[in-house]
Amino acid sequence: MSPVVIFALFSFLLGAAVGSFLNVCIYRLPAGESVVSPPSRCPACGARIRPWHNIPILGWLILRGKCRDCGAPISPRYPFVELLNGLLTLALFLKFGPSPTFLVLFVFCSALVAVTFIDLDHQLIPDVISLPGIVVGFACSFALPWLGWKSSLIGIVAGGGSLLSVARLYELLTKKEGMGGGDIKLLAMMGAFLGWRSVPFIIFASSLIGSVIGVTLMLVQKKDSKLAIPFGPFLATGAVLYIFFGKTIITWYLTLGAR
Numbered sequence: 566m567s568p569v570v571i572f573a574l575f576s577f578l579l580g581a582a583v584g585s586f587l588n589v590c591i592y593r594l595p596a597g598e599s600v601v602s603p604p605s606r607c608p609a610c611g612a613r614i615r616p617w618h619n620i621p622i623l624g625w626l627i628l629r630g631k632c633r634d635c636g637a638p639i640s641p642r643y644p645f646v647e648l649l650n651g652l653l654t655l656a657l658f659l660k661f662g663p664s665p666t667f668l669v670l671f672v673f674c675s676a677l678v679a680v681t682f683i684d685l686d687h688q689l690i691p692d693v694i695s696l697p698g699i700v701v702g703f704a705c706s707f708a709l710p711w712l713g714w715k716s717s718l719i720g721i722v723a724g725g726g727s728l729l730s731v732a733r734l735y736e737l738l739t740k741k742e743g744m745g746g747g748d749i750k751l752l753a754m755m756g757a758f759l760g761w762r763s764v765p766f767i768i769f770a771s772s773l774i775g776s777v778i779g780v781t782l783m784l785v786q787k788k789d790s791k792l793a794i795p796f797g798p799f800l801a802t803g804a805v806l807y808i809f810f811g812k813t814i815i816t817w818y819l820t821l822g823a824r
Contacts, residue, residue: 572663573655580654581621583675584647591646591682594691609637621647642682650678653805660809669705670808673698673758677801680751684797690747695754702757712760720756723764728752748796755804763807766815770803771796 566574589600592608605614612634618624625644632639653674661667676694684690699721706717728749756764779794806814 573658576658576667577651577655578621579651580671580675581647581651583654584650584678585619585621585643587650587675587679587682588643588646590679590694591686594679594693595683595687595689607632607635607637607639610635621651646678646682650675653678656809665708666711669709669758673702674805674808676754677804681798681801684747684795688793688795690751690797692747692750695747695750698754699750699757702754705758706760712758716760716762717757719761720759720764721753722756723761724756724767725749725753727764727768748800751797751800755800759804759807763804763811766807766811767800767803770806771799774802775799 586600589605593600603613605619606612607614609632612632614624615633618628618633620627622644625639625641628639630639630641631637654671657667657670657674661670676698680690680694703714703717703721706712706714732749752764752767755767759767775794775796778799782794
């Protein structure tokens with residue numbers, strides 16, 4: 566096999582392996598448990614998962630989606646998260662190659678995967694991910710010429726400040742809380758990793774996607790506008806879209822407007 570194929574395969578396996586750890590974070594962080602110890606165990610009976618059953622994706626298939634000890638079903642979300650993170654890591658490698666940008670965005674996107682599923686489950690974005698993420702993103706900006714510390718710093722302020730302003734305005738007009746602080750910190754983290762130019766794109770893309778999905782769910786479930794939908798997954802989707810297609814979409818839009 567060529568070196569490119571070997572590195573591509575390695576990137577997928579790396580992403581899937583980290584995806585296995587993300588499953589631990591998704592389950593334990595909201596509960597305030599350590600992600601280091603105890604070792605992986607069955608949520609139903611507490612039996613320790615054997616190392617060969619903990620192989621990303623394959624382990625779940627070997628067990629046929631059931632605990633070997635008690636037979637309790639194991640959610641297919643576990644292999645899905647591993648597969649998703651593996652494919653996302655592979656896509657990053659194919660776009661950026663073996664570079665500092667690949668490594669930084671690999672860490673960033675893995676964090677987004679964890680945030681997405683935690684927010685879907687608990688409507689919560691843990692500070693233990695977003696706040697250190699802001700610091701890490703800003704620190705990495707010094708090593709990435711395309712980003713730069715100034716753009717990262719402005720991105721932090723613009724990301725957090727824009728959503729904070731929207732949240733405060735909504736509360737002022739409706740006397741209700743419409744956006745949690747987790748979303749504000751998450752967008753600040755995105756600005757740190759991707760720079761200030763990403764912020765308008767992420768806000769627009771996430772709002773558009775969220776509106777379409779929100780209206781669709783309300784129509785399908787026949788519920789009113791009070792239906793609570795976490796915004797974190799839409800922000801994460803907007804950030805990933807910016808990484809892979811942001812420049813292309815922005816150029817297309819500007820070209821369309823110039824006609």
